[in-house]
Amino acid sequence: MAEPVRVRRLTDQEGQRLQQIVRRGCTNSIRYRRAMMLLASACGNRVPVIAQLVQADEDTVRDVIHRFNEIGLACLDPRWAGGRPRLLSPDDEDFVVQTAITRPTKLGQPFTRWSLRKLAAYLRRVHGRVIRIGREALRCLLARRGVTFQRTKTWKGSPDPDRDTKLDRIEHILEHFPDRVFAFDEFGPLGIRPTGGSCWATQGRPERHPATYHRTHGVRYFHGCYSVGDDTLWGVNRRKKGASNTLAALRSIRAARPDGVPIYVILDNLSAHKGETMRQWAMKNRVELCFTPTYASWANPIEAHFGPLRQFTVANSNHPNHTVQTRELHRYLRWRNANARHRDVLAAERKERARIRSEKGIRWGGRSLVDAA
Secondary structure, rough: OOOOOOOOOOOOOHHHHOOOOOOHHHOOHHHHHHHHHHHHHHHOHHHHHHHHHHHHOOHHHHHHHHHHHHHHHHHOOOOOOOOOOOOHHHHHHHHHHHOOOOOHHHOOOOOOOOOHHHHHHHHHOOOOOOOOOOOOHHHHHHHOOOOOOOOOOOOOOOOOOOOOHHHHHHHHHHHHHHHEEEEEEEEEEOOOEEEOOOOOOOOOOOOOOOOOOOOOEEEEEEEEEEOOOOOEEEEEOOOOOHHHHHHHHHHHHHHHOOOOOOEEEEEOHHHHHHOHHHHHHHHHEEEEEOOOOOOOOHHOOOOOHHHHHHHHHHHHHHOOHHHHHHHHHHHHHHHHHOOOOOHHHHHHHHHHHHHHOOOEEEEOOOOEEHHOO
16 A cells, blocks of 8 residues: 655754744735645645645645645746747756845955846856846846745754654654644634735725724734644644643544544643643543644644634724624634535535524534533
C-alpha cells in the first residue's frame, strides 16, 4: 500500500512563514491557497480533507506537496512562461540574480542595499562580464526569478531542547490515532470595527465600509477546538484567555468522546494551557496534552483552519457588536462542519442558508445542551 502524500517536516522558518500567510491572508490568492495546502498537510491532514478545505482538485494538492518537497517555499509562486525569447543567457540571468541578493558591501560598494539604478550600473562595469540591461528589464527579471524589494526581517528558531521529540509525538498520534486526536488554540483578538476584505462587485463600484476604526466594545478571543478524525471545528468567544476558559474547552473536547477512551489534545505553550489544575484534570480524565515546541505553533492542526475562519467571518465585515459577531461566526462553523466533505461546492453554497439552524441550545457551536447532558 502506497504511503499517503504529505509534506516533509517543516523547518521553523518555513512553518512560521506558512502560518503568517494563512493567518494574515494574502492578496495573492494562489500563494494563500498553496500555503494553506502545505500547512494543512504538515498538521497531519490527508489529501482529500485538504482538497475540500481549499476547494481544489486532489491532484493539484498532491502536485503542490511534491513540489514543496523538491524546492521548498519557492513552490508558492507559479512559474508561467511566454513572450519573446530572453536576450540574456541563463548564466547571465543567474549572475544578475546572485549579484542582486548579495550585499553591496561584500562586492566593494559603499552602500548597504541595491537600487535598480545602482545595480544596473554595477552590472555594466563588473570585471570580466558586461551585462547591459535597463532598469525595467532588470526589475522584470528579478520578479520573474522571485527576487523582490523587501524589508529586512528577524526570525527566531525554536530553542526547545525537546523540539524533535514533541514533533515526533504529534506525528505519531496523527498517524496512528487520528480519530482520537483533537487540537485547541485561541484565535484573536477579535475587535468590533469595520474590516477590509474582498468580494465580487461591479467594476469600479466596490463595496464600501464606514471608516470607523475605534475599538469601543473591547475584544474577544475565539477558543477553537478541532477534531482531526471527524474534520469538525467548534468553539466559543471569550473576553480573555485564561486557565478556566482553557479547561472549559478541554471539557468540551472530552465530551466529544464520552466513551472514556484516551484522547490526545494538541496545543501550544501558553501559560494558561500548562497549569497544575489543567494537568491534574487531564490525568484524571485520560487526556494527554501534547504541546507544540516553542515558537512552532504551526505544528498544531487547527492553525490551517484559522485562515478560512478569518477570511469568511472577519474580513469584509462590519459587525455592530460582539453578539452579532459571535452569531455570524457560529453560523459559519455550522456551515463549515456540514459541508466539510461536500464534493459539489456550488451546491453547498446554495444550501448554506438551509443548513443554518437556530443557535438556541447550542453548546460550543456544536452539540446541543440536551444531547450533552
